[in-house]
Amino acid sequence: xxxWKLLSTGMGLLQSSLPACRSPLGVVEQVRSYYVDWxxxxxxxxxxxxxxxADTRLRINAIRKNTILPKELQEIADKEIAALxxxxxxxxxxxxxxxxxxxxxxxxxxxxxxxxFRHLADHNQMSxxxxxxx
Amino acid sequence: MYRRLIHIYQVRNGLIHIxxxxxxxxxxxxxxxxxxxxxxxxxxxxxxxxxxxxxxxENKESSTSLSEDNKKRPEENEASAEVNSDRxxxxxxxxxxxxxxxxxxxxxxxxxxxxPEDSKKFDKTKTGKESLLELLxxxxxxxxxxxxxxxxxxxxxxxxxxxxxxxxAHSMFQHATAEGSQQRETLNPTxxxxxxxxxxxxxxxxxxxxxxxxxxxxxxxxPETQRRADGQNIGDIIADMKVGKRQNGRSNARPSSQIRFDxxxxxxxxxxxxxxxxxxxxxxxxxxxxxxxxxxxxGAEQDSLSDLGPTLWDINLAKQIVQTTNQMPRNGFEEMIQxxxxxxxxxxxxxxxxxxxxxxxxxxxxHVFLEKHLDESFPRQGPVRHFMELVxxxxxxxxxxxxxxxxxxxxxxxxxxxxKDNVLKEAEV
Numbered sequence: 001x002x003x004w005k006l007l008s009t010g011m012g013l014l015q016s017s018l019p020a021c022r023s024p025l026g027v028v029e030q031v032r033s034y035y036v037d038w039x040x041x042x043x044x045x046x047x048x049x050x051x052x053x054a055d056t057r058l059r060i061n062a063i064r065k066n067t068i069l070p071k072e073l074q075e076i077a078d079k080e081i082a083a084l085x086x087x088x089x090x091x092x093x094x095x096x097x098x099x100x101x102x103x104x105x106x107x108x109x110x111x112x113x114x115x116x117f118r119h120l121a122d123h124n125q126m127s128x129x130x131x132x133x134x
Numbered sequence: 135m136y137r138r139l140i141h142i143y144q145v146r147n148g149l150i151h152i153x154x155x156x157x158x159x160x161x162x163x164x165x166x167x168x169x170x171x172x173x174x175x176x177x178x179x180x181x182x183x184x185x186x187x188x189x190x191x192e193n194k195e196s197s198t199s200l201s202e203d204n205k206k207r208p209e210e211n212e213a214s215a216e217v218n219s220d221r222x223x224x225x226x227x228x229x230x231x232x233x234x235x236x237x238x239x240x241x242x243x244x245x246x247x248x249x250p251e252d253s254k255k256f257d258k259t260k261t262g263k264e265s266l267l268e269l270l271x272x273x274x275x276x277x278x279x280x281x282x283x284x285x286x287x288x289x290x291x292x293x294x295x296x297x298x299x300x301x302x303a304h305s306m307f308q309h310a311t312a313e314g315s316q317q318r319e320t321l322n323p324t325x326x327x328x329x330x331x332x333x334x335x336x337x338x339x340x341x342x343x344x345x346x347x348x349x350x351x352x353x354x355x356x357p358e359t360q361r362r363a364d365g366q367n368i369g370d371i372i373a374d375m376k377v378g379k380r381q382n383g384r385s386n387a388r389p390s391s392q393i394r395f396d397x398x399x400x401x402x403x404x405x406x407x408x409x410x411x412x413x414x415x416x417x418x419x420x421x422x423x424x425x426x427x428x429x430x431x432x433g434a435e436q437d438s439l440s441d442l443g444p445t446l447w448d449i450n451l452a453k454q455i456v457q458t459t460n461q462m463p464r465n466g467f468e469e470m471i472q473x474x475x476x477x478x479x480x481x482x483x484x485x486x487x488x489x490x491x492x493x494x495x496x497x498x499x500x501h502v503f504l505e506k507h508l509d510e511s512f513p514r515q516g517p518v519r520h521f522m523e524l525v526x527x528x529x530x531x532x533x534x535x536x537x538x539x540x541x542x543x544x545x546x547x548x549x550x551x552x553x554k555d556n557v558l559k560e561a562e563v
Contacts, residue, residue: 059546062525068517070561073554 036101043096046087053088057081262327325350374425493536500537502530507544511552518551518558 035041063069063077097106097113105114121129329350333343463469473479481488504526513519525547529540
């Protein structure tokens with residue numbers, strides 16, 4: 001049952017784009033596409049949650065990192081922020097490669113790992129990228 | 135040479151837009167002094183005809199504006215001559231400006247000479263001029279040389295001996311005075327005065343005046359109903375005309391083996407078969423050449439919807455139509471358009487405040503002066519107040535939040551401190 005739940009909710013975050021694409025028959029086909037792997041999916045979940053709790057975390061942290069308010073209040077604030085869900089903190093987000101979900105060697109500007117970047121650049125798919133020699 | 139020819143051809147056909155000023159500089163560098171003079175005089179000499187016939191209404195204003203321009207230009211010339219002494223083009227433009235200035239000043243001298251002659255008529259014709267000016271300003275004037283076809287052909291013979299350059303002015307004033315003559319009773323003497331004033335600016339004043347007045351009389355003689363009937367008469371004339379067959383002997387027919395080039399001379403057109411001839415057969419009897427059947431009355435389209443906008447039903451209908459038609463993007467451009475509509479793609483040129491159009495209308499004091507939110511339900515003194523004042527100064531300097539977001543921020547703190555009230559009191563004690 002737990003496995004069933006995982007299956008349903010896990011790839012329940014699958015990307016399904018509805019009537020954007022239509023076949024020539026006029027019928028709506030549900031387009032399903034998946035994330036590269038489960039780790040990428042978890043990273044996506046963390047990002048969404050971090051976005052949700054961003055304001056609250058900011059405010060509680062403002063109370064915590066303070067010299068004006070009494071320390072009792074700050075201790076309570078510490079406990080409160082620890083009680084928030086773990087995935088809500090932005091530190092847990094890892095900038096993975098968008099194509100391959102590689103956690104390392106990812107260039108931030110293109111969100112691609114170095115291997116994919118090289119592949120695309122060699123096939124002329126990257127705008128403004130040129131093999132450099134000097 | 136080959137390239138030059140194409141260049142000239144393209145320029146002539148208006149395919150390349152080159153500013154007239156640059157042409158002499160690129161073509162002939164030797165004849166620097168001559169070309170701008172010729173060009174400038176050419177342009178300036180066209181002015182008398184232009185100003186007299188077309189810019190009659192601008193005469194008053196143009197005289198003042200010309201004097202202003204003359205004052206401005208020598209200043210501009212000096213400034214630009216200092217700055218751009220190196221560049222040839224600008225010095226040529228300056229020369230051209232100076233030359234055109236000379237022409238304009240000579241023109242200005244002629245105008246005050248003309249004015250004392252008109253001063254006698256000035257009192258009479260001022261009202262005429264004013265009314266004519268108002269008329270001209272109010273309506274759109276067609277400057278056409280096309281004469282209206284009138285069923286009685288006798289007046290045409292009278293119109294023929296008109297000199298050629300007079301036609302544009304004629305037809306213009308014809309239209310102008312025609313529409314002005316609708317208020318016949320009040321404007322007649324003023325119209326005559328206006329016509330005489332207008333004629334005085336033209337080269338042959340007496341002839342122009344007599345002909346203008348003749349036109350006026352003719353116009354007023356023909357009743358308006360007959361003028362409307364002219365349109366129908368034309369329709370009848372066209373409808374009664376037999377469609378003549380062109381005896382070209384199927385000019386487009388070529389031996390099928392002959393290669394026909396595409397428009398740019400690069401590719402070949404496909405073999406079209408007999409569709410060209412079929413087209414010729416089809417276009418002989420088009421709906422516009424046959425006679426009117428008068429089945430439908432003309433007033434059927436008048437009751438158009440004068441709603442405030444599309445109703446929900448209209449929107450729903452439009453959506454259904456859009457859904458049923460085939461909508462797959464045929465190429466990358468259409469795909470990008472679709473994404474932009476959905477909101478996946480930003481709108482170009484990039485607007486940093488894309489979703490924040492309403493925020494632009496919010497006055498700045500709501501962003502900056504936030505102490506009024508502090509006064510309710512916050513203690514007046516103490517660390518909390520100090521803390522909140524810091525929060526407010528930070529919010530005031532924040533450019534990225536909307537006013538509502540800032541207020542929510544403060545409200546959150548208010549709730550939080552109200553919850554922790556007892557803790558705060560214990561801490562104070």
